[in-house]
Amino acid sequence: MNEIVTSGILVIGDEILSGRTKDKNIGFIAEYLTNIGIDLKEVRVVADDEADIIAALNALRHRYTYVFTTGGIGPTHDDITGDAVAKAFGVGIDHHPEVVARFRERFQGPGELNEARLRMARIPDGAELIQSATILAPGFKIGNVIVMAGVPSIMQAMMDIVAPKLKSGVRMLSDSVRANAREGDIGGPLREIANSHPDTIIGSYPFLDEDKRPNTNLVVRSRDPDKLNAAMTAVKEMLAGLNVAR
DSSP: OOOOEEEEEEEEOHHHHHTSSOOOSHHHHHHHHHHTTEEEEEEEEEOSOHHHHHHHHHHHHTTSSEEEEESOOSSSTTOOHHHHHHHHHTOOEEEOHHHHHHHHHHOOSTTTSOHHHHHTTEEETTOEEEEETTEEEEEEEETTEEEEOSSHHHHHHHHHHHGGGSOOOOOOEEEEEEOOSOHHHHHHHHHHHHHHOTTSEEEEEEEEOTTSOEEEEEEEEESSHHHHHHHHHHHHHHHHHHHHHO
16 A cells, blocks of 8 residues: 555547647546546647557556556547557457457447447457446556547546556545735745655645635645645644734
8 A cells, every 4th residue: 555556648639639629538537546546647648640659658658557548449540549559569459359249239230330330349469348338339458558438428437447456556635725825925935845844745826816816725735644734734834924924
């Protein structure tokens, strides 16, 4: 339980980079991973280019415990994630008999089980399927890479399936306080507190309050509850002194 488990996200698709599709998956995955004790360290977005996908995937999978990919496993010609993942791992890719059987049950009309739909049944050799009764075209897990759909509802269902099989570390705890001060007013003392509490992460988030005045929320994070409390106490004491001085 003392191990820190890390992860990266690889978002794949020209439609994301062009702005035609607005990504809704990164925030969901980030919050999901935080809740199960996996640290998200990096997010990359790449086009539907095989060489770019392979390069990004190899960089991420050698750096982090897990890599989660979204997009590029559909029926169209530019859905090339499966092929790119297979090449990154140096394995073959072929129609998975179990998936093909499911497709034959689902697409029974003349011409329905066409070449495009069969593309979604191509799975890298040795990969574990991520599927359920409600997910027609599966995702898959190979090594430390979890390949999921880009459609948010399907991706979320896949996360629920794969999450119980992942190892997790000690959850990051957090506490927050409203500063009632501008970010620039507390930057100096906040830096001193951060330096004095190296096992915590202190975030500063400016916003406009109900009176349309600049204000700041401060968030302290740590895996150790005692260190979290010590840093938060220091933050609150600093803010109290600041307000008295005013």
